[in-house]
Amino acid sequence: MSAKDTISRLLRCRAVLEKLKLLGMVKVYSDNLAAAVGVSAALVRKDFSIFGLTGHRRGGYRIDDLLSQLNRILGRDQPLKVLIVGCGKIGTALMNYRGFGTQGVRIIAGFDVDPEKINPNAVPPVYPMDDFERVMNAEQIRVAILATPENTAAHVAERMIMAGIRGILNFAPIPLKGGPSCLVQNIDIALELENLYYFVRLGEATEERRGK
Amino acid sequence: MSAKDTISRLLRCRAVLEKLKLLGMVKVYSDNLAAAVGVSAALVRKDFSIFGLTGHRRGGYRIDDLLSQLNRILGRDQPLKVLIVGCGKIGTALMNYRGFGTQGVRIIAGFDVDPEKINPNAVPPVYPMDDFERVMNAEQIRVAILATPENTAAHVAERMIMAGIRGILNFAPIPLKGGPSCLVQNIDIALELENLYYFVRLGEATEERRGK
DNA sequence: ACTATATTGTGATGAATTTCACCAGGAACG
DNA sequence: CGTTCCTGGTGAAATTCATCACAATATAGT
Incomplete structure (x- = not known):
């Protein structure tokens, strides 16, 4: 399945947006979302464009609008x-x-x-x-x-x-x-633990090599 | 990180191999491993080839050998x-x-x-x-x-x-x-639940359309 | 011993996904 | 009201990833 990651990112965006809304924020830029979700800004915009989600040039995205559009796409009508x-x-x-x-x-x-x-x-x-x-x-x-x-x-x-x-x-x-x-x-x-541990050791190995 | 999925699959292969070994099996084919791990046989072989893991043409893989090689690569020396x-x-x-x-x-x-x-x-x-x-x-x-x-x-x-x-x-x-x-x-x-639910609803939607 | 054959190993192919680069356009500010 | 400049949208490029196809070859059976 290919678009699985896109949906996952959009779901994370929605969660972030809801927190920002609770904090009283009104607008948000793709940079902010990207940082919060842990991906690049271009990818956030690309994901949005796939579903026709649109913002305002130079104005970023209105959190309210974006949330309602995301809810329409992702389905948050009922628990x-x-x-x-x-x-x-x-x-x-x-x-x-x-x-x-x-x-x-x-x-x-x-x-x-x-x-x-x-x-x-x-x-x-x-x-x-x-x-x-x-x-x-x-x-x-x-x-x-x-x-x-x-x-x-x-x-x-x-x-x-x-x-x-x-x-x-x-x-x-x-x-x-x-x-x-x-x-x-x-x-x-x-x-997951074993996978994590593998890359931890991998990092330590290359680190050692650089230290030498 | 790109090779993350490869490592994940190799870890799953190792788990499967250990079970097969407990069952008393000696040899295994890439088909068997692929089915148990849930991927294609070619991908299993490709993953192996990345790390130089080798079997025997027509003879499949000796579970003992493969396990020790995998342990060397993935690091199962200590808990x-x-x-x-x-x-x-x-x-x-x-x-x-x-x-x-x-x-x-x-x-x-x-x-x-x-x-x-x-x-x-x-x-x-x-x-x-x-x-x-x-x-x-x-x-x-x-x-x-x-x-x-x-x-x-x-x-x-x-x-x-x-x-x-x-x-x-x-x-x-x-x-x-x-x-x-x-x-x-x-x-x-x-x-994860929301992600799963999205594709469940997606499947139901296309299913309905095909039913019409 | 010899042949037929099933399976591996891998280069080539293709698909999917991310990044890049840049234009258009509207908000902010004077 | 006009200018500036930052940010979104998006096609193209690049990269990563998986599949395909097939030659090589060791095994099983006779």
């Missing part, structure tokens, strides 16, 4: 409702994660096979896995987080796809494939 | 020691995350400013933030996970960089910049 399957360490942490509220993400419920974890009165409630299809349909939910152990991840994913889930954010340390009806985004934390 | 700053929901979840052990990642300690969270006898232990520099130097640690709330993230990151941390995996919902001495990898879960 993004999400289910979580697997209420272990990671799952429960995400259920109570504060960062979601400000970004319009709402965790509707969690699910687990362990009777110990069930608690329908919690907020968000935790139901037995058997209730997944019912809640999903009742709440019209299309996106779910998978946070089960590795050995059950593939099986759970298959069930979620069968139920009609259209997008899975997978925290299990095994890459899932998805299918034509369901997109999968894998987040492998150990992999 | 990857990591500190966690911020022992809230996400931080504590990561401290006890089981997926790390199998991948050679070891959480050495956690840190927090809240006296309530301190527990030097836990495994891993949780120390007050004041001890960060001491533990980092004593254990020779270069990579840390940042899992504090958004408002303190930038400040904490600065302190970590001052202390000499070379890589930060940032879970705070605000992108951090890093610097010449420190790489930063941002993981914004809300952003």
Whole structure:
């Protein structure tokens, strides 16, 4: 997928713009956005031009206008409702994660096979896995987080796809494939750490060489 | 950075190879690896060729050989020691995350400013933030996970960089910049969800159009 | 031993994405 | 009201990245 990075950058721009708006700012330049998002100014403008987002020469962008246009494109009309399957360490942490509220993400419920974890009165409630299809349909939910152990991840994913889930954010340390009806985004934390560590050591190596 | 994806794929290959080895397999073809990692076979071979990794025509790759070569390149000589700053929901979840052990990642300690969270006898232990520099130097640690709330993230990151941390995996919902001495990898879960949701809706839209 | 064949390794090709460069145009200021 | 000059928009260039195609060749089977 090619335009994925563009969308990711636009989403980050929106988050930045909302913060700037709260700070009372009215206008913003592509430089500012670029610095906040961590890319080049030209790329921000290019991303905007792809979707026809327009500003004012010499005047930058009006934050209000830009935000409403971005919301139209990215779809911020209603909160993004999400289910979580697997209420272990990671799952429960995400259920109570504060960062979601400000970004319009709402965790509707969690699910687990362990009777110990069930608690329908919690907020968000935790139901037995058997209730997944019912809640999903009742709440019209299309996106779910998978946070089960590795050995059950593939099986759970298959069930979620069968139920009609259209997008899975997978925290299990095994890459899932998805299918034509369901997109999968894998987040492998150990992999991220190893990747980071590789480039840290790489930097140290070249640094040493330059020091010599 | 361009070769980042290549390294990421090689890391995934290594993980797959280790599983295959545990299963008792001896040889593997680029097709197999490609399917397990989720890329094309040609790309796997191309990645290998960049680093001079070689197999046998018609014979595929000997898992043992390939693993030792990959370990040489990617550096699996010793476990990857990591500190966690911020022992809230996400931080504590990561401290006890089981997926790390199998991948050679070891959480050495956690840190927090809240006296309530301190527990030097836990495994891993949780120390007050004041001890960060001491533990980092004593254990020779270069990579840390940042899992504090958004408002303190930038400040904490600065302190970590001052202390000499070379890589930060940032879970705070605000992108951090890093610097010449420190790489930063941002993981914004809300952003990932929104990104996923965008393409889910996009798929539904084109699906509807095709249905008409 | 020998052949048929499956698989690797890689140069060439092509696509996608980012950067570059620069013009147009409107805001700011006198 | 006019000038200046900064900033956006965008086509072209460059770069990066992945795919393709195929010769080389070692293996498996006979």
